[in-house]
Amino acid sequence: MSVEFGQYLPNWLDLLVTAAGMVAASVAAVFAWRTFKEDRVRDARRAALGVSAAWATAHLDDEDREAWGVLVHNAASTAFHDVLITVLGNNHQRGAEPIAFKKLQPGRYFIESHGKTAQRAWGRQTVIAEHERVKLAESHAKKVQSLEFTDSLGTRWRSSTEGGLRSAPRRSQDA
Structure with missing residues (x-):
């Protein structure tokens, strides 16, 4: 065969x-x-571009005065973690303490700047509704130097006046 x-x-x-x-x-x-x-990565960057901070004035609901502070806006549909905002212009006796959020949910938040004699440099976070008006006000004396945060994928982002938005090294837990 x-x-x-x-x-x-x-x-x-x-x-x-x-x-x-x-x-x-x-x-x-x-x-x-x-x-x-x-x-x-593109979607994460697009979401990160939705986070901003700027000096502003606002009329707080419980008080009839205009307050100075920092307006923090998360326009993304997701929360960010370990937010750290470094500013110039808070005239508190201890200097410019950073503003920190463990978790920044979507929305607008106003953090009042306290004067020299207050115990803490920054007041409580007040939620600012979208329809409420705030006046953005930056000058050489009052400005946001940097804004750092971590997205849901674990990417650390840093936005600054010098470099725009870019990924940044992760902060150590000790910081």
């Missing part, structure tokens, strides 16, 4: 087509994964 090459040709062709299909599927999976990661 002799074995002819043509007898096994369909099996070899099936094997080659299957192998080529697996290679093509693997290449497609790699490209899909890269695209997914790029989209995820």
Whole structure:
């Protein structure tokens, strides 16, 4: 009994087509994964661009006076963690203490700047509704130097007057 090459040709062709299909599927999976990661980074950056802070004045509901402070706005649909805002212009006796949020939910928040004689440099966080008006006011004496925060993917972001928004090294837990 002799074995002819043509007898096994369909099996070899099936094997080659299957192998080529697996290679093509693997290449497609790699490209899909890269695209997914790029989209995820782009979406995270877009969300990070929605976080801002600026000196402002506002009329607080419980008081009939105009208060100076920092307006923090999270326009993204997600919360950010370990927010640290460094400012110039708070004339408190201890100097410019940073403003810190453990978790910054979407929304607008006003943090009043206390005067020299107050116990703390910053007051409580007041939620400012979208329809409430605040006046943004920055000068050489009063400005936000930097804004740092961590997104839900664990990326640390830093926005500053010098460098715009960029990813930053993670803060140590001791800081």
